[in-house]
Amino acid sequence: MPDPARGFPKQEFAARTARAQARMADAGLAGLLLMTEPEVRYFSGFHTLFWQSPTRPWFLFVPATGTPIAIIPEIGAALMRTTWLDDIRTWSAPAPDDDGISLLTDLLSPMAREGAVIGVLKGHETMLRMPLGDYERLMAGLPGLRINDATGIIRSLRMVKSGREIEKIAHICAIGSRTFAKVPDIAHQGLPLDALFRAFRREALAQGADDVPYLVGGADQGGYHDVISPPSSRPLANGDIVMLDTGATWDGYFCDFDRNWAVGQPDDSSRRAYDVLWRATQAGIDTARPGNTCRDLFHAMQSVIAEMDDQGGDVGRLGHGLGMQLTEWPSHAAFDETVLQENMVLTLEPSLGYGDGRIMVHEENIVVRAEGAELLTTRAPHDLQVI
Template sequence: MKSTTPERGFAPAEFEARTARAQALMAERDLSGLLLMTEPEVRYFSGFHTLFWQSPTRPWFLFVPATGKPIAIIPEIGAALMRQTWLEDIRTWAAPAPDDDGISLLSDLLSPFADKRAKIGVMKGHETSLRMPLGDWERLINRLPGLKITDVTDLIQGLRMVKSPAEIEKLAHICAIGSATFDRVPEIVANGMPLDEVFRSFRREALAQGADDAPYVVGGSDQGGYADVISPPSRRPLRSGDILMIDTGCTWDGYFCDFDRNWAIERADDTARRAYDVLWRATEAGIAAARPGNTCQDLFRAMAEVISEMDASGGDIGRLGHGLGMQLTEQPSHAEFDTTELKENMVLTLEPSLSYGHGLMMVHEENIVVRPEGGHLLTTRAPSELTVI
């Protein structure tokens, strides 16, 4: 059953609290500001939510000062929408302007900091990008020789990892929509149906259940299992003995779910049933381990120990899950290398996988929120035994 539909957007107090937390951390590092250029970070501090980011033509900038509200430096085409947010200082230019795409406006804003040889933060680390031409960045820095640039990836990602109650409400809502969509799969999928039509039918059902979009629908299907889970679907029809997996990232009000489900078409062999059972129990181990004070490494090891019953590699395809929120995948990673400490109200994807047979694999996925007693499911838990359609 889908949850009660939350209100769209956030109250100004949400953004005030996010900005205040960032500014407190900035003060500890003697930072005069944060320069943000990518969609999730701009939206996180401003509430500016638009699909227009899909166009690579225009850069967008947000500056979070040490005190006061963030300042937007954006193309004029976004001014009307940005004025609907809690921000007041919105500076625009007619874009695209390849010779000066906001660089003069940025220089004017940052020059006083450069004159004082002040330090500002930019995200430089893993899972970040410079969403402006490198040449423009070089021109900007050359204009501001006194400005000190430092990496604030950990600061921003650390803030975004822990969700507010309002964010968790939206995530729970889209997870409920995704769960309701998966519940309908046995009714809309049948033996002989081409895989690309399976995916189209799933997308239609997700929208009918209330999703704003279903931008990520991948999976696979083959005899006894599947070997690939990221390719576009083919026209191959479903066959008796196939294992079908659908993995979806549906969105509602800019927040993602990200989980999958597995089904057998008409019949399942013992190996596939065993793989499903191992992964279901590995997920249970992950749910139990998702407590504040444990690390992502602990979470990984708890799932990998169960996976090793069938897959000596521990099912390690790099990681066994990740953070979830405004992006389909966020930090942290449930991996041997990630010692990030889990905190209450982190929202995570648990994604154990294993390899078996001749090049086959299976993946199981749930979305949870970290609570003192362990992971609290946002998705409706998958059946404990492989469902046969």
């Protein structure tokens, strides 16, 4: 199968903007001031790894009508000019005394004079990607401007994916699945865990990933103890349970799933944990249909997990949204009553604690279709694979 096309046609950005503007009208917002990578990219198509550098702030303003306005460092102008935007205002950054602040003030002053309300991301899973001092200074210079939290608007848009977005996520999920399928050829007793990580990254790239920004995992006798550590150089040993969890990317979209293996014959409790989690995942798959909620998904998975661990784990949730970021809204947790809609892309990520401080995690990626969940990942085998 050929790769999907990179990027998006202009109509996709126009449609996203129109949907945002409809919601902004309902909320009485004169604009959205955005500054985080996924949001700038979502409305403009501006796609660069340059965000790795924390030095320069980047701004996108989505007005109540019309095309978004970019207020960005000059170093990004050439790339921004390749997008559908035409109003691109730049300054020579870094400029500690005025990193975009006077350009923003010029833009927002008329709205401030009218006592308008603009939206800024202030809610859960957001951050302020500009110096707090600059934000305070900007606001102090715009008396009359009112700021509302626009998290709900952005969340409602980004949670439901377009066909082209789903294509990209499906593509990187397929790359991830092919990479995991190679692990039994790569991993062997005696291989240090960090060497396995390095080989996994190389394999994912060979399989077509653009990048592997996220790779965590663990390996230890009869089960691993932590799922967010960098790899040790400890060699894989007979009796280990090994887990790799990857967020690889293609054209700016993520997969996020894991696989577990036993080195030699697995112990009984690891085998049982694996079976419980496989069935918990299945309960999630069976529940992921439009109209059910994230809370329903949580309870469906948790009721299976409870066969072995009734504590519910402390990781806080059993999966989440997936797309331009490794983790996105919503959360499969008791607190999240988000109603599932067609074309949401989600991870199902049940986990449990067992034995003496061991933990096991499973993860699959799905898209919610009218008739139910469609797997984007190649389903993990029902039995713990031995390497």
